[in-house]
Amino acid sequence: MADAKTILVIAEGEDRARELLYGAAQLGERVVFYCQDGGAINAGDVRLKAQEGVAFVEAIPALLAFAEAEKPDAILLETTQNCRLLAGELAAKLGTTPLCDAQSLSIENGKLFSERMVYGGAANRVENEPMPGAIALVAAAAYQPAEDAQAPAEQALEAVASPVKVTGIEEKVVESVNLAAAKTLVCVGRGFGAEEELKLAEDFARHVGGEIGCTRPISEGEGWMSSARYVGVSGLMLKPDVYFGLGISGQVQHMVGVNGARVVVAVNKDPKAPIFDQCDLGLVASVQEALPLLVDAL
Numbered sequence: 001m002a003d004a005k006t007i008l009v010i011a012e013g014e015d016r017a018r019e020l021l022y023g024a025a026q027l028g029e030r031v032v033f034y035c036q037d038g039g040a041i042n043a044g045d046v047r048l049k050a051q052e053g054v055a056f057v058e059a060i061p062a063l064l065a066f067a068e069a070e071k072p073d074a075i076l077l078e079t080t081q082n083c084r085l086l087a088g089e090l091a092a093k094l095g096t097t098p099l100c101d102a103q104s105l106s107i108e109n110g111k112l113f114s115e116r117m118v119y120g121g122a123a124n125r126v127e128n129e130p131m132p133g134a135i136a137l138v139a140a141a142a143y144q145p146a147e148d149a150q151a152p153a154e155q156a157l158e159a160v161a162s163p164v165k166v167t168g169i170e171e172k173v174v175e176s177v178n179l180a181a182a183k184t185l186v187c188v189g190r191g192f193g194a195e196e197e198l199k200l201a202e203d204f205a206r207h208v209g210g211e212i213g214c215t216r217p218i219s220e221g222e223g224w225m226s227s228a229r230y231v232g233v234s235g236l237m238l239k240p241d242v243y244f245g246l247g248i249s250g251q252v253q254h255m256v257g258v259n260g261a262r263v264v265v266a267v268n269k270d271p272k273a274p275i276f277d278q279c280d281l282g283l284v285a286s287v288q289e290a291l292p293l294l295v296d297a298l
């Protein structure tokens with residue numbers, strides 16, 4: 001039985017909103033949600049609906065007022081920059097402290113408990129905040145997505161669009177990729193000696209129907225891939241069905257990002273590489289030689 005009466009879910013994107021809605025349904029009897037792109041979601045009990053054209057940041061004052069008036073037992077947010085900002089403002093308003101990067105949540109004795117990784121994944125920390133008004137920023141893939149059931153009731157959110165008029169938009173070229181949705185993740189590491197060699201991994205990923213990710217040195221050191229693709233404690237935390245680690249040593253800061261993967265496959269030329277202690281299938285080989293052969297063989 002759910003332990004809390006009302007849980008408020010706030011997310012910008014539909015995918016993350018669905019995960020939070022699933023988690024919220026385990027915790028509370030009534031789930032109210034606001035999702036910027038969530039018009040198609042038929043889950044939860046009440047959808048807060050702002051007027052057409054109201055941007056997420058413009059809805060923040062109304063969401064603060066709603067939380068203050070309704071005093072939900074707990075508020076779950078996704079971990080985007082805007083949601084982190086909102087979590088801080090909510091905490092100041094409600095006199096609490098946000099529980100950050102929660103990987104699981106539970107309720108005990110009127111408190112919201114959150115478990116999250118610390119020390120680069122070497123330990124888990126359990127924290128709690130009293131309810132009502134406990135706030136948690138929930139890590140990606142902490143919950144499975146809620147499926148559509150029945151349409152929620154709708155309640156107007158009195159948010160006002162900014163009087164500032166946009167006269168033109170110049171798009172910043174940033175890569176947008178949703179690795180959280182990838183069932184198969186092909187990650188590359190420093191075993192690739194040159195940017196041109198990444199084509200081998202891209203061909204392999206296409207062949208197995210996977211998305212490409214990388215270790216931090218490939219993104220932040222070499223600059224061969226955008227930061228939207230690096231996986232680990234300071235990047236993305238993912239839960240693919242299958243993870244291929246290609247030319248990756250298997251340091252904890254990277255591997256915690258995929259420790260929920262169902263199957264881990266590693267290719268590394270060093271038989272003593274730590275990744276071989278953490279994989280289900282391991283191939284001792286150079287990626288440059290192995291990948292074309294695997295593409296032919298699979």
Ligand SMILES: Cc1cc2nc3c(=O)[nH]c(=O)nc-3n(C[C@H](O)[C@H](O)[C@H](O)COP(=O)(O)OP(=O)(O)OC[C@H]3O[C@@H](n4cnc5c(N)ncnc54)[C@H](O)[C@@H]3O)c2cc1C
Pocket residue numbers: 188189190191192214215216217218230231232233234235236246247248249250251252253254267268269270273285286287288
């Ligand atoms: C605070 C902190 C946070 C961090 N956060 C992250 C994070 O979020 N994500 C992350 O990824 N890292 C993170 N790191 C860095 C992390 O500790 C490792 O340094 C990094 O993950 C190593 O990347 P790598 O496996 O690509 O490179 P390396 O450790 O250099 O490993 C390369 C591997 O490739 C193998 N190899 C070499 N040539 C070949 C070949 N031809 N074929 C096959 N294999 C080959 C080698 O045997 C080696 O095992 C963090 C570090 C710190 C200190």
